[in-house]
Amino acid sequence: MRDVAVVGFAQRQMQDFDGSPTCVELLVPLFAECYEQTGWSRRDIGFWCSGSSDYLAGRSFSFVQAVDAIGVIPPVNESHVEMDLAWAMYEAWLKIQTGEVDTALVYAFGKSSAGVLRRTLALQLDPYTMTPLWPDTVSLAGLQARAGIDAGLWDETAMAEVAHRSLTDAEKNEYAVRKGGSSVSALLSRPLYADPLRKHDCAPVTDGAAAIVLAAGDRAREVRDRPAWLTGISHHVDPMSMGTRDLTRSPSTARSGAALDLTGVDTAELHAPFSHQELVLRRELGLGDDVRVNPSGGALTSNPMFSAGGIRVGEAARRVWAGESDKALAHATSGPALQQNLVCTLEGQR
Amino acid sequence: MSRTLSAPVTVAFDYTRSTGPVLGRFLTGLRDGVLVAARTSDGEVVVPPPEYDPVTHAATTDFVEVSPTGTVTSWTWVPEPVAAQPLERPFAFALVLLDGATQPFLHALDVASPADATTGMRVQVRWRPERVGAITDIECFEPAAGGAPPVDRPHSTLDPVTGVVTPVALDYTYAASPEESAFYRGLAEGRIVGQRCPACAKVYVPPRSACPADGTPTTDEVELAHTGTVTTFCIVNVPFLGQRITPPYVSAYVLLDGADIAFLHLILDIPAEEVRMGMRVEAVWKPREEWGTTIENISHFRPTGEPDAAYDTYSQHL
Ligand SMILES: [Zn+2]
Numbered sequence: 001m002r003d004v005a006v007v008g009f010a011q012r013q014m015q016d017f018d019g020s021p022t023c024v025e026l027l028v029p030l031f032a033e034c035y036e037q038t039g040w041s042r043r044d045i046g047f048w049c050s051g052s053s054d055y056l057a058g059r060s061f062s063f064v065q066a067v068d069a070i071g072v073i074p075p076v077n078e079s080h081v082e083m084d085l086a087w088a089m090y091e092a093w094l095k096i097q098t099g100e101v102d103t104a105l106v107y108a109f110g111k112s113s114a115g116v117l118r119r120t121l122a123l124q125l126d127p128y129t130m131t132p133l134w135p136d137t138v139s140l141a142g143l144q145a146r147a148g149i150d151a152g153l154w155d156e157t158a159m160a161e162v163a164h165r166s167l168t169d170a171e172k173n174e175y176a177v178r179k180g181g182s183s184v185s186a187l188l189s190r191p192l193y194a195d196p197l198r199k200h201d202c203a204p205v206t207d208g209a210a211a212i213v214l215a216a217g218d219r220a221r222e223v224r225d226r227p228a229w230l231t232g233i234s235h236h237v238d239p240m241s242m243g244t245r246d247l248t249r250s251p252s253t254a255r256s257g258a259a260l261d262l263t264g265v266d267t268a269e270l271h272a273p274f275s276h277q278e279l280v281l282r283r284e285l286g287l288g289d290d291v292r293v294n295p296s297g298g299a300l301t302s303n304p305m306f307s308a309g310g311i312r313v314g315e316a317a318r319r320v321w322a323g324e325s326d327k328a329l330a331h332a333t334s335g336p337a338l339q340q341n342l343v344c345t346l347e348g349q350r
Numbered sequence: 351m352s353r354t355l356s357a358p359v360t361v362a363f364d365y366t367r368s369t370g371p372v373l374g375r376f377l378t379g380l381r382d383g384v385l386v387a388a389r390t391s392d393g394e395v396v397v398p399p400p401e402y403d404p405v406t407h408a409a410t411t412d413f414v415e416v417s418p419t420g421t422v423t424s425w426t427w428v429p430e431p432v433a434a435q436p437l438e439r440p441f442a443f444a445l446v447l448l449d450g451a452t453q454p455f456l457h458a459l460d461v462a463s464p465a466d467a468t469t470g471m472r473v474q475v476r477w478r479p480e481r482v483g484a485i486t487d488i489e490c491f492e493p494a495a496g497g498a499p500p501v502d503r504p505h506s507t508l509d510p511v512t513g514v515v516t517p518v519a520l521d522y523t524y525a526a527s528p529e530e531s532a533f534y535r536g537l538a539e540g541r542i543v544g545q546r547c548p549a550c551a552k553v554y555v556p557p558r559s560a561c562p563a564d565g566t567p568t569t570d571e572v573e574l575a576h577t578g579t580v581t582t583f584c585i586v587n588v589p590f591l592g593q594r595i596t597p598p599y600v601s602a603y604v605l606l607d608g609a610d611i612a613f614l615h616l617i618l619d620i621p622a623e624e625v626r627m628g629m630r631v632e633a634v635w636k637p638r639e640e641w642g643t644t645i646e647n648i649s650h651f652r653p654t655g656e657p658d659a660a661y662d663t664y665s666q667h668l
Pocket of ligand 1: 552562564565
């Protein structure tokens with residue numbers, strides 16, 4: 001296996017992006033930031049991979065148009081996944097492992113505000129027995145939240161504590177859509193929305209884009225004194241149907257975590273778009289109370305579709321670069337109620 | 351003023367799918383007022399039946415009927431239903447463990463308020479009077495009345511269900527990029543606006559947010575001539591849904607004078623078979639009072655009557 005590290009990261013998260021769904025104009029400055037961080041130009045990038053979905057904004061082949069932000073003369077080595085940035089990063093990591101390239105820039109974008117996000121995502125479901133009912137994302141998460149409450153695994157206070165900590169940490173995150181102004185008691189006094197969820201238990205609809213730069217071995221050491229080495233990466237998937245899995249658990253997260261060495265993890269960026277999902281993930285990954293969870297504020301405070309999972313990787317990497325973390329865990333999710341999960345570890349020492 | 355122009359757009363498509371032997375059996379059951387589950391190798395009774403066994407991965411073959419009455423194992427309130435959900439007023443989604451099954455089933459639950467829903471409540475299927483073999487043949491669940499829920503059609507002898515049609519319609523607010531917005535605003539003033547790449551000097555129309563050749567943001571606005579050259583074209587002979595002109599007609603790439611990229615428009619006022627590469631054309635605008643922020647302000651292009659452009663003048667833009 002080749003040593004591969006995260007050496008660049010740039011992001012934008014916003015409530016409403018006043019621009020087209022191809023997000024080209026958002027991506028241009030993100031790439032510029034990545035070039036500045038690495039000292040490279042676009043010609044130093046061996047492989048490009050993007051994550052997005054045309055259903056999000058109702059524009060076909062938006063990922064093809066987004067390539068404008070790269071520039072394709074001379075031609076580039078490029079791919080796309082209909083998944084979150086974290087999975088695009090996985091494809092790029094594999095590409096580097098093949099030895100074909102040494103560097104990669106992966107990016108993702110999405111304009112969630114163009115349609116009704118919670119409805120659009122019903123297209124991810126089984127087209128025979130689920131999509132025709134249009135079960136929206138919030139409802140599916142609500143079923144999961146209640147299952148845990150009824151089982152005595154968490155309660156509304158524990159969920160509010162997650163929201164409060166996230167909102168407080170997000171005060172230091174310039175990109176967070178929601179931040180601050182909460183206490184657990186104030187949150188609990190707010191009305192229920194999708195009973196048992198309150199609005200602060202659900203991530204805000206967020207537009208945005210993000211980019212991550214990967215490099216192998218010495219190419220990574222050229223860029224940073226302390227690259228964030230990807231020492232483990234694993235992803236699994238649970239059944240799509242809501243009935244055939246125990247919604248209070250996330251076996252695919254547990255299995256992904258078990259495939260990695262999580263000893264010594266001091267920081268975890270968990271992609272939990274709903275407050276109770278952080279509680280599920282912590283349990284499945286066996287994270288102790290001494291692990292700092294979501295210092296960025298996490299996806300509960302802004303959740304740009306197709307970027308938010310990769311942003312967890314970027315946020316974890318930033319802390320490793322800065323020496324604030326020796327070993328960080330990043331997690332990304334996709335699909336209904338934590339169906340698909342990717343876990344990776346990033347370390348300052350190789 | 352917002353930086354960009356936007357407009358509502360609906361993207362709709364009716365997905366037609368074959369159902370296969372397992373889902374077909376389940377959907378046939380729904381049409382006939384029966385709930386079909388599968389018994390899997392680990393002893394579970396699952397509805398809807400999975401197509402393959404989760405443990406052995408063998409095709410599902412062991413089917414059983416389960417009761418249309420069951421118990422809620424989880425539920426959530428839907429305060430603001432979205433389009434095409436089972437009920438248009440606030441309702442609950444619920445996981446219902448049907449009597450005879452071991453795994454719960456997702457569907458809507460019709461109760462007046464969240465106070466009327468509880469985990470553990472007994473519920474029953476409310477069948478739709480006209481059923482077609484779709485998951486929506488169950489209108490929703492409702493609190494159980496005791497006894498079997500009424501179903502107004504007994505087991506039928508119709509053919510099994512082999513296909514379903516799922517209509518999908520999504521509403522968006524579609525936004526143009528700031529550069530495209532400038533283009534459309536220019537059209538509303540009778541101007542054709544492009545942008546020049548500051549790195550390679552290529553002129554794009556409609557303007558793009560970045561030069562596709564080198565990735566540089568295209569910032570310098572340029573106004574383009576209303577005349578140009580046909581680079582390539584096709585004669586449309588095939589009728590299709592939403593077509594506005596009777597075939598045959600010509601759809602062509604027109605390279606406006608001063609631009610480095612051609613754009614697509616109609617060539618009219620000439621028989622289709624006479625349109626050719628290199629033909630010089632000019633924009634024909636609709637009457638000014640009909641203009642909006644749209645490319646339709648230009649009705650079409652027509653021949654100028656000038657001699658054809660030499661191939662060299664457009665060979666790099668094909
Ligand atoms: Zn250029």
